[in-house]
Amino acid sequence: MRLLLVLASILLFALPGLAQEAAPAATPEASIEDLIQILENDETRQQLIDRLRQDAETAPAEEPRDLSFARQLATYTQAAAEGASAALRSLTRVGWDLQRLWDGTFNADLSRLQGEVTGLLVVGIGMIGSYLLLRLGVHRIESAISSRVARRRWWGKLLGILGRTAVEVAAVLLAWGLGYAIALGLTGDIRGQMGINQSLLLNAFLAVELSKLWVRIFLSPRHEALRLLPVGDSNATYWQFWSGRIISLVGYTFLFVAPLLAGTLSTAAAAAVQVLVMTTAVVVGIIIVLQNRDDVRGWLNEVGERRQDGIGQLLRLLGQLWHVLAIAYLLALLVLWFTNPDEALPFMLGATVQSVIAVLVGALVVAFISRAVSFGLNLSPEVKQRLPLLETRLQAFVPRVMQIVRWVAIVLVAAAIIQAWGVFDVAEWALSDAGIAAIGSVISAGLILLVCVVLYVVVASWVEYRLNVSIGRMPSAREKTLLNLFKNAFTIALVVFGLMLALAQIGVNIAPLLAGAGVVGLAIGFGAQKLVQDIITGIFIQFENIMNEGDVVQVGDKSGVVEKLTIRSVTIRDLSGTVHLVPFSSVDQVSNMMRGFSFHVAEIGVAYDSDITEVKRAMQDAFDLLMETEHKNEIIDELDMQGIIAFAASAVTVRARIKTLPGKHWGVGRTYSEIVKTVFAERDIEIPYPHVTYVQGGVARASGRTLSAAPQGGEDTSGS
Template identity: 40%
Template structure:
């Protein structure tokens, strides 16, 4: 980016123009004569009394005269025209005086006042002072080069601090060393000029002018090196490449040297040895040259700098910053040209009082912008760094790290915006467009600052309370900490409490902030009450949802993860709020059931569950054998590793519950842990089928009757059947052959075929 270096270069030029006596004025002989005459009058008592009386008479006459009418204020175009005319006249007069001086020098009229021998001697002595001072300075710089290299390397590769903090510390150290080098060279030059060059023990005016100019110019160059540091990447404050830094450092250093030594050494020398008029003209030409140079640099780099600022805008994370940078990219050269024109006009029209104002305003602007850039860079790097908590704290509070990485960057972005606003206010204050001190001392300013600080404290406190309470709730919900895995009721209630806490904190914080900034929240609360009453009448269903939901939670009717039937929908409760319940059914469909439509909550996950099975056998099968097969299937299920932990009690056999049309129905029941009754039932059904098949027990199923006959037309032949002569018993088996598993001893009964005596009353009536 080249805008900031360009503006800094121009500001340093202005500083050099003000650092020394650019224009030496001749002694005013008439003023000295008038002062001497006034002193003589005051020493004589008689003349002093007469003077007093004359002054009193003039005062009375002035009081008796009517006040003069105020001249109408000239319009802005007229004022600009007058300023332009005055500047043109001044410049024309200066050029005319310079031409007269040159004409006089050409004619030889100045030979009587110009001492060539003294001029030659002074030039030689000054050249020796300049040479000695520059040699000392270059020697000190070369000696300190390894120190600068080490400081730069630590800034780039050091550890323990953020890059911005390391950069600031290293730049400060390098600047201190640079200032010490300049001071040592200045001191050495003074010693040489006093004791080794010219008359011993005296410091000539010419040498003093150069040494003072050297001190000011090299200190300014040190400031430029602090910004660019073309040779040391770790000591460069501005985020630009080495080539860009070398470009701006080289041209600004040349500009500083040319204008600084010209205005602070050459112009005073011309004033002393030739003519003040010529020196003033040379100073004006130098300022015009600087202005033309600055305009040329601006126009040369206008497009390139616009593209660089656009790239920065695309990297911005905040929309306001992005839009501001894009607007500045297209208008920066206009601001720069306006600034250069203003400085030139002020330099030419009001050199006595305006230039110091421009100087200090510019320096304040540079300081505010540089400090703001450093703080912004520090905050940007801090925002970009992820906050990492310890493993133990992350295990106990899994959501705390995510919250901190969400809240802290946003807070730092707000702080960066505040810094930007403060920099803008400081810049406006520096140029007189805004009196920051007076505004802060005023009642409105102090109240605004106090309110902003109070609001910031309130927000920080509210966020801290939320983080503490939310972390405490998560600590209770975390199965790895606290008292172990929380119950479903605890999880539901704590989750609802966390949501209610968030709503309450936001509402209370908003009310306190509004009250702090001066908004009367009494009517707001009253209006909210009336609005709530209107909503209560218009949204009775919503109120009913909330009230029913509160009682459902208080009675612990269901929790997240329970299998329930609510509002005619059966499934797993995935989400519970104060108003509704979200249920996922067996098909994966997600249902939201408002509590106002809930009449009954059927929860299948309380304490235990039952698998109730009804198994039908054919009328020709033995009921006792079927019950034995059912018990054997249960025994095998209870021995299975996968299901034995889910069974809480022995098999309950209710017995025959119905003599249906085609089957005899037998009911059994298995007590299981809550939620496992369905899987246990599926496994038991499989085993029952296997055991029935092994024992040859038929499970009835629908039968189809086939009719073999002749149609009306006689087209189908009849089916002939042959009857076997072997006798069969009533069950279809050969006579006297026992069934599989049937005892051959008549009258003997298996005890496993009996129902449970203690089971009476569960399904049977007395």
């Protein structure tokens, strides 16, 4: 419409020859009709186009604007100086207005002001009195809610806070409604119409009390159970007192007192009151900052010392400088208000409120997620019995998950603050094609990593379940080895492929990475031949199933129990408890002592003059006694008596074998040797050992025992 009116004006005043048919004093409707007639005619339309082109060519070129920093700074300081001068002039005008009021110049305005004040007093007393009475009931309801949710979980506390908020809001709205009823019923005119100033008072009350209500919700000095911020009772009372006073002072001044003075006295009086109130509020704010400088610094340092990361260092630095930043912010707020009170102050206050809300919401979301995650990690006893390590494994992920959540919250809060202060239009960028693509890529990469973590937990839990001896059947040594190898290989593959897919989602070309990995792998293959030999030998050892975890083996010159078996090496603990890590490249042969069955080989040396038949019978009797011990279930066959196998220098060696379960022959052999020693002693069967015998007479046996006394004086020595 504006464009059409401009064109019509050009036609009426710049082209009189074309506008002769139009009325001399054309109305907007007539101008539009004339414009339509001109545009419908080809000749007049062409003349209009030519005239517009001529005016565009002859128009003076606009000088480029000076956008240098010095120019902008000069413009800003000029506006600040003019704003301060206007504020001082308004104070001067207030003095003149008061002088004129004292002289009786404003008698009519004074009488009108008195009438307005009377009506405002009636509405204010009725509204505030009813609100104070309602607050008494609200206090009792809050006390009841606080006592009920004091020992409940976070969700009970949240419900209590929501209920308390609803009661507080209802009290404010009810008092506000009663104020409107009083204004319409008692102070209105015959037609039931209320004054504009009464509406200003009522709306100011609603805005101020709702703002103070949010402060009470977060601090709640009387009820700790309903307090959202982690502060003490004294601090909560202190901050609520001063924040309520500042909100009331600034809110009622700008929403009620200043408009009232501007409408009844003068705009200068309203401006002067605003200047005084803003200066007072800033001075009070600076005093509060200085009073709490050390307390806030100590609190920030304490929180920063508990965090050994970048956030902790940032908090400690902020503790040293926070009062300087706060005072600078308050002074900048005052200067901006002097400069441009209509635009700068609302923008700065709105951006500040949005920033504070973003920080508080971010902190509450992080705290809520932290409590929810901790609550969800308490597994049932049945799950703990089946998967003993699942709860520990999940709890190990909590610090990492919460660290990621904190950084995501910090990024979102920073984006909200940037959006609030107008540094960058984050919302517009997020809705653009580039923003949607970037956010989608980050979310896709995060989902891939989350799926990888879930898969790792699932596979690790499944392996743990299969290896749990208290559930189901006993896993074999082969299953233990293969399942542990599978878990390690799956973890490595999951990490590699998960990182590759995540990098691909955020726009990284993984083709060069794959090619580079192949080249690096080839270089490592040539440069680390021992490592390749370890892996290849380990693969064949696993295929051939020559040893598993728990087996007693001899690998090279080391023997012991296999504690850990990987694709590259084997970890062995010997009889003395020493742990040996043996790479497969140094393994020429593997001797496994626990496959299928085992033999205890009893090779016992007896004296040459022993009765071998009696010796065999004694060894069989010792075996029968062995079968009566706790080892009888470990022996799987009869005694294999093999008889004499060797003639030594001083003994005859007799061999027998006992077949046992795998790995049980050591315990069986020790018990059998003890029984044989006892039986041989009872039956006077000698087990020879090197000794020296002195014989005085008689004939000495080969074993050193004397058969009969030798002639007196005779002496013979022999040894075996």
